[in-house]
Amino acid sequence: MSIAIPFLAVLLIAGVCAYHRMRLAVWVALSATALVACWFLGADPVATAIAALLTAAIALPLLLPQIRKPYITAPLLKFYRRILPPLSQTERIALESGSVGFEGELFSGKPKWESLLSQPKPELTKEEQAFLDGPVEKLCRSINDWDITHVRADLPPEMWEYVKRHKFFGMIVPKEYGGLGFSAYAHHRVIQKIASISSVVSSTVGVPNSLGPAELLVHYGTPEQKDYYLPRLADGREVPCFALTGPFAGSDATSIPDYGIVCKGDWGGAQVVGVKLTFDKRYITLAPVATLIGLAFRMYDPDNLIGDIGDIGITLALLPRDTAGVDIGRRHFPLNSPFQNGPLHGREVFIPLSQLIGGEDYAGKGWQMLNEQLSIGRSITLPSTASGGCKSGAVVTGAYARIRKQFGLSIGRFEGVEEALARIAGKAYAVSALSQATAAAVDRGERPAVPSAIAKYHCTEMGREVVSDAMDVHGGKGIILGPRNYLGRAWQASPISITVEGANIMTRSLLIFGQGAILCHPWVLKEMRAAQNPDAEEGLEEFDRNLFGHIGFALSNAVRSWWFGLTGARIGKAPGDAYTRRFFRKLDRYSANLALVADISMLTLGGKLKFKESLSGRLGDVLSHLYLTSAMLKRYHDEGAPVGDQPLLAWAFHDSVHTMELALSGALRNFPIRPVGWLLWLVVFPFGRRAQPPSDRLGHRAASVLMNPCDARDRLAEGVFLTPCENNPAGRVHSALPKVVAAEPVERKFLKALKNSDIEALDFGAQLDEGVREGWITADERQQLEELRALTLDAIMVDDFDVHALRAATYYDGQEPRSSREAA
Template sequence: MRAADKDEKRSLEVAEASRETEWQQPSFVKEMFMGRLQTDLIFPFPEQDPADKSVGDDILAQVRDYLEKNLDADRIDRTCNIPKPVIAGLAKLGLFGIKIPKEYGGLGLSQINYNRIIHLVASHCASTAVLLSAHQSIGVPQPLKMFGTPEQKQKYLPRLAAGAVSAFALTEPEVGSDPSRMSAQAVQSEDGQSWIINGEKLWTSNGPIAELLVIMVRTNDPGSEKPEITAFIVEGDSPGLETVHRCDFMGLKGLRNGLLRFRDVRVPAENILGGRGEGLRLALQTLNVGRLTLPAASAATMKQALAIAVDFGKSRRQWGAPIGHHEAVAAKIARMSADLFAVDSLTWLTSAMGDAATQDIRLEAAMAKLFCTEAMWRSVDDAVQVRGGRGYETADSLRGRGEAAVPTERLLRDARINLIIEGTSEIMHLFIAREALDAHLKVAGMSATSTRMDVKNAARFYAKWYPLLWLPRPAVFKSVDLPWSLKRHLWFVERATRRLARDLFHRMMLHRQGLQKKQMLLARLVDAGAELFAMTAVIARAGSPEAPPGADKLADLFCHQARRRLSRLHREVYFNDDRRAYRRAREVLDGHYPWLEDNILSTWKGTEPPT
């Protein structure tokens, strides 16, 4: 076996060993990929409990007042710093313990109210929103609540709720989405009372100012074929722990993010979180919950982008009319509005799912993250285009020449990271595709790392299952009360769900084990699933008695546009240029087209420091 093939097999085996292998609760998206539209998991749309909403309203009023009086988002962007008094004020409001139970000094709020707070903060200052969410969506509080011992919770949660900033350290300079290559290591002391950590962690949000960190490291011999990854809680002021470099990004200028170096950092053995060798599983399950925050932040960004575009669309006049009345600009505003309604609906649907804890939402959270961040990026890009030169100009420059300080370009710079953090869009496609294939792999007695197949069992299952994918299932609509304008779209979703399952099955039979390498094909199937999930959320919300005014019209527009996108995705599952494009890409990488880089000056080449 070639070295590259062995590395790939090892990476897959590590990823497979860290998966949640069983589905203890139902999943709407999982069933959708099997051709079953489980409307009872979505309908009626889950509205927030009035008492819970009242609690959230009270804290939101306090947060809004504090932000207006104390947090200058443009200044934070300009100075690349969130002032310490601002962080202290956020802590005084309890915003570092939003979901930490009251018994440990936290606010003990629901996922919905947590996301409402992050939504409000993100609409004003993305750097501050990430400070809060990196601390408690993926930082120490979340995995500690999920996996910590009673002693660990009692020791750390009160500190975290009071404002001790935390961070999550997983990525390394040479290790991104492939943890099998992790090099940071912990070695147990001779007396067994502690572990000594050495290594580096990159892009650690809040890392340079963190009082507490959860870090993933190897705890077995580096020469072992498979890494044993363990999570540790580490004090930020531990001897040997230093911030080697503060990273500077396109956006999120106020965020403290850096390269951390661990040199003989001694950690007590009781600081292992979740058990030895359980670190990667802990990280993945933490991210499942953490991803619920990104749709809320995306919705907030989109609302701000829409507000900016609408304001300019009404006030700016060209050729005798407001530019928003011209079809080219109106089309952008219409798409932004329809997409925003979908993102907003997915945000509160998945938030409610997280609170209810009656469904397995690993796929729903990942799909919402994927769909919402991609839609958000399109909307922010459209907002910049609508404002033209003013969209490209900084708020400080606009203010300096006497115009409203509209932060459109900051909005765009801050937004781009959302397609990368907590799983890039490409990784989300692969993660969702792997989970979507899980039921098929189990039926066939296969795995992502094995070619063995239980032909008899698979034949028995598919002989019954496949023909049903061609038959409508009207029973799914019996408990769904919708006006015809929405029900016709739900009928389409049901048909398209069966078609999606057929498409997946057809490609699986064609490519078999090789399907996992057909990343563009899998991405189309996942994107189709995301459109159907979003359509279902939109229809359910628009059909709710609590739906906002005009929701049915926006739902109708979104569904029509989604149907066109689904038609294209379905066609490209069977007719595409993937092979041709891959061959050309490999040729470019192999230097067959050097003239494509003619007449450019690349001063960045050769700037790597000597090793």
């Protein structure tokens, strides 16, 4: 036994040092101390000597730079350059356009949770709160979604005028240009509230404040462009759209066939140098009503009029609607959610160079401009839209499940319905936290490229799942369209958010991990830059420092993954309170798992990893749910750690942890190099997968939050439009819940007495009269039951129509659809 003691001592010290990420010199010093102790305490001297020699053989070459750099680092640098996947200019721009926030900690394997919890809680200014309470509330009260989606297929003229007059289109325009100059968090709250009653109106308001002319002008516009266009965009004199997507390239700006040729032409009565544009765009939101068009195209200068580069590259320009040759086509009709959307065409449309966004200096920099600002718009508009729909859908579906009765019971009491309510509650909580987190990141000055992709993908996916479950709970109420239906249009529109601003399939399988693995990793991007450094000596120095930092990082994550797997992440220091500390420990485990598997994937697959989309998608799921659970824990602590929110937090957390383990399991079981996958499995899951989905008991508690008036339910509903006005049937259902709950004991008492009586009355009113005469209920209780019946009827009623009222007006005009290509 004494033979093994020196080796075990060195290994144990190595494990402890790796777990705590101590320097190599510390490991050597501690190992030397332990070996000396073994020698004097009677361990086998030969074994002790061998252990000392092995430790020295490992440590000395690594500690001495005159040995390490020429004999270890230099050969590894040559090998690394051979396996390094080539980065195109477009990929390089995409990586350099984003910044890294707390998501970088999640890739570290040892997140600094204190930095997350110390971030300031997002707050509205008095001016922003007043805007929400005033103009936004009034706008929501005026929204008749049935009139917008079925009758007009558009906003009423007075609503267009209202949103322009109150500068809804100018939320992101700075105050010095006449805009509102709101924070990203205020922008999120406005979109969230409007989306809770109408996705058409929220899209109409959201697009001018997302990636488009205003955002691009604020960051890149010339002084003249800013002074002229920004005030007009702020007050609605200009309605903007941005034309990127085309039939043959989708949203891939690097491949668009639309082009502009530098030439001379007439503009304003003078001959000037400009660009002659030919383009074919589709799916352009607000295009049918836009007065100012932002356009992405590839710019060419065959005659070298502005330089010596023929293919200048992707460029962005501004086109007034009345520019000669611009053809704004007829409208698209997006899934019965008829926000203004349509094609744009142009052939040899001339504009001067002064119409390029940023002027001539920004010619060819369009891809960089789009990437830098896309993450900001994508962080807010779609996640906020999903949040508004999920939060409203959750509290209203909970109220409906309490009000609607079958077999003498509220349908929410049936376990099958309860399962759906639990999913709705947990996912609404998660979406709310995630959408708030990305908006807060923008306000901190970040360009959250990876979090914005996470938020866009997961908020819209969970939004689709929430509305699908809500439709199931509502049953017939959900499928009969009409003014009383507050779910049908949301269900029809859910695929739109999934599709726009980057299709979710591609976002998950290519973008989240593909960009995150390089941008968020603490060492990979540094190594890549060092390997490409033209200064050989400086590059070797940088690569040496980063390579061995990376090796220590990988060893640490292997040890941490194995230890957390053995202990179930139940041991170790963690922040939070007594309730959330265990959650933070679990996230430490999955952070280490992600970092380890990502490192091994990049090492063994190299450039082939970008083509392993299933593996990339699964690892992206792990990163996404780490970010999502971090956002939920941040929200929980920002709210003061309310006990009432614990069922929602716990359900959403356990659902995410189960998803992470499934994703890791799928990645390792299908790892392209099978022995590597088997070895990683032993490190990551030494006792197999242990995470379970949320339990039925937890699901019952989460569902109960939705069906009972309580502080947790009110917090979940905060920020959505639930005023019980004529045009908001969802708000009426929500506001009925407290009265329904208060009347239930009286209802039970009355029904029990009625069942045991011999009263023959069949009409509900006559039965109530008998109940009062028999003394079962008082006159006040009779009134309470009558109100309950009226509230229930208002909640469950659906609409019916005259047959001609359902026919579109164009049915009588013989209008036929045509493709945008035909129109061109």
